[in-house]
Amino acid sequence: MEQKLKLQVRHLNKIFEDTKGGEVVALRDVSLEVRESEFVMIVGPSGCGKTTLINVIGGLETASSGEVLLEGRPVEGPGADRGMVFQGYSLFPWLTVQKNVEFGLKMKKVSAAQRAKKAKEYIDLVGLTGFENALPRQLSGGMKQRVAIARTLANEPEVLLMDEPFGALDAQTRVVMQELLAKISRTTGTTILFITHDIDEAVLLGQRIYVMSRRPGTVREVVEVEIPGERDHNSLVLPEFLATKKRIMDMLWQESNDAAMDR
Amino acid sequence: MNKEKRKTFGVSEKLLSLICFLLIIMFWCVGSYGGMVKDIFLPSPSAVIEKIVSMARDGSLWANCWESTYRVLIGWIWSVIIALPMGMLMANSRKVSAFVQPIIEFARYLPVVALVPLTLLYLGIGESQKYTIIFLGTFFQLVLMVCDTVSGVDSNMINAARTLGASRMQVYREVIFPAALPGLMDDFRLTIGWAWTYLVVAEMVAADNGLGYMILRSQRYLATDTIFAGLILIGLIGLVTDWIFRILSRLVAPWQERLTDK
Numbered sequence: 445m446e447q448k449l450k451l452q453v454r455h456l457n458k459i460f461e462d463t464k465g466g467e468v469v470a471l472r473d474v475s476l477e478v479r480e481s482e483f484v485m486i487v488g489p490s491g492c493g494k495t496t497l498i499n500v501i502g503g504l505e506t507a508s509s510g511e512v513l514l515e516g517r518p519v520e521g522p523g524a525d526r527g528m529v530f531q532g533y534s535l536f537p538w539l540t541v542q543k544n545v546e547f548g549l550k551m552k553k554v555s556a557a558q559r560a561k562k563a564k565e566y567i568d569l570v571g572l573t574g575f576e577n578a579l580p581r582q583l584s585g586g587m588k589q590r591v592a593i594a595r596t597l598a599n600e601p602e603v604l605l606m607d608e609p610f611g612a613l614d615a616q617t618r619v620v621m622q623e624l625l626a627k628i629s630r631t632t633g634t635t636i637l638f639i640t641h642d643i644d645e646a647v648l649l650g651q652r653i654y655v656m657s658r659r660p661g662t663v664r665e666v667v668e669v670e671i672p673g674e675r676d677h678n679s680l681v682l683p684e685f686l687a688t689k690k691r692i693m694d695m696l697w698q699e700s701n702d703a704a705m706d707r
Numbered sequence: 708m709n710k711e712k713r714k715t716f717g718v719s720e721k722l723l724s725l726i727c728f729l730l731i732i733m734f735w736c737v738g739s740y741g742g743m744v745k746d747i748f749l750p751s752p753s754a755v756i757e758k759i760v761s762m763a764r765d766g767s768l769w770a771n772c773w774e775s776t777y778r779v780l781i782g783w784i785w786s787v788i789i790a791l792p793m794g795m796l797m798a799n800s801r802k803v804s805a806f807v808q809p810i811i812e813f814a815r816y817l818p819v820v821a822l823v824p825l826t827l828l829y830l831g832i833g834e835s836q837k838y839t840i841i842f843l844g845t846f847f848q849l850v851l852m853v854c855d856t857v858s859g860v861d862s863n864m865i866n867a868a869r870t871l872g873a874s875r876m877q878v879y880r881e882v883i884f885p886a887a888l889p890g891l892m893d894d895f896r897l898t899i900g901w902a903w904t905y906l907v908v909a910e911m912v913a914a915d916n917g918l919g920y921m922i923l924r925s926q927r928y929l930a931t932d933t934i935f936a937g938l939i940l941i942g943l944i945g946l947v948t949d950w951i952f953r954i955l956s957r958l959v960a961p962w963q964e965r966l967t968d969k
Contacts, residue, residue: 502866502870503869503870504866504869504870521869522866522869522870523870523872524870524871524872526870527870527871528866528867528870530863530866530867532861532863534861534863534864534866534867535867536864536868536882536885536886537886537962537963538885538886538888538960538962538963547868547871547873547881548871548872548873550881551868551871551872551873551874551877551881552872579962581962592867595871596870596871599871599872605870
């Protein structure tokens with residue numbers, strides 16, 4: 445059964461002007477789609493325009509041409525329908541965990557009682573029960589990112605956009621967070637578009653992976669990931685995992701090699 | 708254990724501040740009681756204390772302190788009321804910034820003393836002229852400071868708020884303002900200090916009370932002890948103001964305070 449299309453990016457181009465008035469092409473003709481409840485990864489080398497791409501989808505930047513459709517409607521500017529989680533957590537340091545998670549609901553003028561109930565639900569989901577009244581500065585990096593995820597999910601966005609959310613975490617914490625996110629994806633059915641430069645992360649979490657090329661960023665290939673069972677740290681040693689990882693590594697190695705030859 | 712060390716270090720820091728004051732007073736005593744400097748240039752500490760005590764007795768001390776504090780406060784509060792929204796707008800809109808920044812940069816270099824004749828011409832010799840001098844002395848600096856502080860708010864936090872569905876107004880109220888508050892408190896603390904430095908300028912013409920007026924008048928009679936008394940009083944009020952602002956900062960942004968505690 446084909447799931448319904450949630451997010452479409454069509455022929456997106458992004459051209460920056462550099463200080464000398466020259467043109468820098470950050471994204472060239474990028475098209476991708478994410479179906480409902482799907483977990484889609486975008487993997488690519490640093491500087492391939494991944495962050496620009498997700499910012500355009502999130503409405504924080506505008507494209508030079510092309511369009512982004514959410515459930516068939518073009519998006520303009522940022523909105524609560526596309527929740528974002530950033531690498532730098534960007535929690536509000538003056539608010540407690542509870543108030544951070546309630547933030548989006550407060551903006552929508554949801555009643556205080558409703559907000560508290562919903563926030564509690566998502567704080568439980570990310571495993572932060574008991575930390576409701578802590579301030580962000582009292583939390584570790586992993587816990588901060590849990591708060592950021594809960595804060596975005598509490599808003600019940602149509603799609604969750606994640607920009608290298610675990611990039612600043614140590615290796616062990618990262619695996620724990622990846623398992624948590626895989627579980628959230630399974631249990632809540634949230635549609636997720638996730639950006640990373642970490643191939644392991646892409647293969648472990650993604651149902652489908654868009655592999656991007658170096659600047660100008662464009663989609664090089666789409667890889668369907670077939671890994672049996674629930675995704676967790678055990679998946680990291682399965683032959684299917686390793687085979688997919690190898691395929692993507694080869695593509696990205698080719699990219700780096702081409703880039704080196706260009707010089 | 709680490710905390711213990713910090714604590715003793717904190718005490719010794721306070722001790723150092725105290726020693727500095729004591730040293731200055733000691734040099735003062737030596738210079739004046741030792742007869743090295745004439746009384747007319749450097750009055751003795753006891754003469755200055757006597758002056759302050761006699762002023763406290765006849766009530767002129769409180770009246771002058773209050774008049775001056777009131778003028779400083781009114782001038783400064785007006786400058787905050789206008790500079791705060793203007794600085795916030797400048798930080799978040801290139802158009803507003805392009806419109807007002809050059810004129811502010813221009814005005815901020817104008818010496819306030821040079822504006823006194825114009826304020827007299829326009830406003831006469833009443834109290835509003837004095838408030839205006841304090842206002843002019845602090846406003847242009849404060850706008851730029853507010854703009855700078857607000858521009859320094861982490862743009863990721865603003866982006867996060869916008870993707871959480873906050874409108875522009877909500878971003879201002881719920882994110883930019885609280886995030887900038889500790890920095891703004893610092894800006895306020897600094898500018899109210901500058902406001903005090905413009906007090907003498909404000910009380911230069913047509914004042915008949917206030918600490919600045921008292922200092923100016925004493926110059927005419929070579930009443931150096933009164934000048935010293937006035938300077939010491941302004942300094943003390945400054946210290947108290949600073950202290951009040953530190954407490955206020957802690958009250959309005961407790962999350963920030965605990966951050967530095969760690």
